[in-house]
Amino acid sequence: MRAYERFLQYVKVYTTSDEESSTHPTTARQLDLGRMLVAQLKELGLTDARLDEYGYVYATLPATPGCEQAAGLGFIAHMDTAPGTSGENVNPQIHENYDGGDVLLPATGAVLKPADFPFLSEMKGQTLITTDGSTLLGADDKAGVAEIMTMVERLIREGRPHGKICIGFTPDEEVGQGADLFDVDGFGAAYAYTVDGDDVGEISYENFNAAAAAIKIHGLSVHPGSAKDTMRNALSLAMEYHAALPAFECPEHTEGREGFFHLCDLQGDVSEAVFHYIIRDHDADRFAVRKAQMQQVADRLNEKYGAGTVELELTDSYRNMLEKIRPHFHLVENARAAIRAVGLTPVESPIRGGTDGATLSYKGLPCPNLGTGGFNFHGPMECITVEKMDQAVEVLLNLADLYKDRG
Numbered sequence: 001m002r003a004y005e006r007f008l009q010y011v012k013v014y015t016t017s018d019e020e021s022s023t024h025p026t027t028a029r030q031l032d033l034g035r036m037l038v039a040q041l042k043e044l045g046l047t048d049a050r051l052d053e054y055g056y057v058y059a060t061l062p063a064t065p066g067c068e069q070a071a072g073l074g075f076i077a078h079m080d081t082a083p084g085t086s087g088e089n090v091n092p093q094i095h096e097n098y099d100g101g102d103v104l105l106p107a108t109g110a111v112l113k114p115a116d117f118p119f120l121s122e123m124k125g126q127t128l129i130t131t132d133g134s135t136l137l138g139a140d141d142k143a144g145v146a147e148i149m150t151m152v153e154r155l156i157r158e159g160r161p162h163g164k165i166c167i168g169f170t171p172d173e174e175v176g177q178g179a180d181l182f183d184v185d186g187f188g189a190a191y192a193y194t195v196d197g198d199d200v201g202e203i204s205y206e207n208f209n210a211a212a213a214a215i216k217i218h219g220l221s222v223h224p225g226s227a228k229d230t231m232r233n234a235l236s237l238a239m240e241y242h243a244a245l246p247a248f249e250c251p252e253h254t255e256g257r258e259g260f261f262h263l264c265d266l267q268g269d270v271s272e273a274v275f276h277y278i279i280r281d282h283d284a285d286r287f288a289v290r291k292a293q294m295q296q297v298a299d300r301l302n303e304k305y306g307a308g309t310v311e312l313e314l315t316d317s318y319r320n321m322l323e324k325i326r327p328h329f330h331l332v333e334n335a336r337a338a339i340r341a342v343g344l345t346p347v348e349s350p351i352r353g354g355t356d357g358a359t360l361s362y363k364g365l366p367c368p369n370l371g372t373g374g375f376n377f378h379g380p381m382e383c384i385t386v387e388k389m390d391q392a393v394e395v396l397l398n399l400a401d402l403y404k405d406r407g
Helices: 003-010 030-044 118-123 139-157 234-243 284-305 322-328 330-340 356-362 386-402
Strands: 057-061 073-078 093-095 103-105 110-112 128-130 165-170 191-197 202-204 209-218 260-268 272-281 310-318 369-371 383-385
Touching: 003 030, 003 128, 003 139, 003 386, 030 057, 030 139, 030 165, 057 139, 073 139, 073 356, 073 386, 103 128, 139 165, 139 191, 139 383, 139 386, 191 202, 191 330, 191 356, 191 386, 202 330, 209 234, 209 284, 234 260, 234 272, 234 284, 272 284, 284 310, 310 356, 322 330, 322 356, 330 386, 369 386, 383 386
Parallel strands: 073 165, 073 191, 191 369
Antiparallel strands: 057 165, 093 128, 103 110, 128 383, 202 369, 209 272, 209 310, 260 272
16 A cells, blocks of 8 residues: 555544543544554554553564664654644545645635645645645644555565564654653664654754743732722733743744744733743753743742742743754764655754654654655645655655664
């Protein structure tokens, strides 16, 4: 099967994760795809394929004769889809020999336009896969799952020499828990790649350092007619807190390696206000400064309005994987070579977000991220092409070849 044929199977399985859930996996429906993948892996001959109690799929393709000394190489993708847009009853649309123009999404009448998404012009002549407009597509990251499965099938069918190949499919990546319960020791790889990026040819080995800030402000509510010198309006203090942060260091004004403070929500009244930020920066020193700024603003407001007026809780979320990739930079160099061998130019860009690979890298499994060929993830404008998925499979096969002799 070609990757897109597997992909069209997988997107039909409803696997949306749930950020409000406290179970592992966060939704039982993710297990449906997990069981399907285990069955398919066993059909391919990976007899140890298994689905664990937390919804993780693991399997091993043993090394071929003569390559037993190669270090285990892992490939990882996630099975869940993002909760922000429906992932149920996905109805993919196939546009053969795409003409490079506007694409009507029939369920809603929405139009996918090159004027809005210039990358579409580069797909002219390819077989474009889109949604029908009523759901997301699920290329994030069922494209990665399909490409890894196709790589495994071709390694076996074509008799290609390879070292030990370790396969991992994770639940709950979209709600930030994809690597939390990943069994790194049991996985058996020395190095790995997540296949969870955008366009094929992309290599990502930097991501944000990340923290969350939870702030509670205690006000004092009195009748507004007699409030002079007495009322302390928690909502006004919340706005004062926000105004003390750099006005243009927010997501809507930053790009590349520029960090930010992002106000995610604000609820409250005169008596009490509760709000949350996420804090991001690629640079560890600037990241530390950002967290210190949050604390300094809280301290100054407490000095101004009284101790205990502002409560701030800072929690680190994840760190930049670059620190853990640098000692194993062959992962990046070999990814570049694997991509060039397909006739593409590698594109290296920092991830303006997190990735399972960051968590896995800090758990001892160095793990950069590779592109799948997909675009516009998490919404009804999501799309991918058959040809880009084929190229992604070739990249993975090239990596298996490059690592077959590496101990």
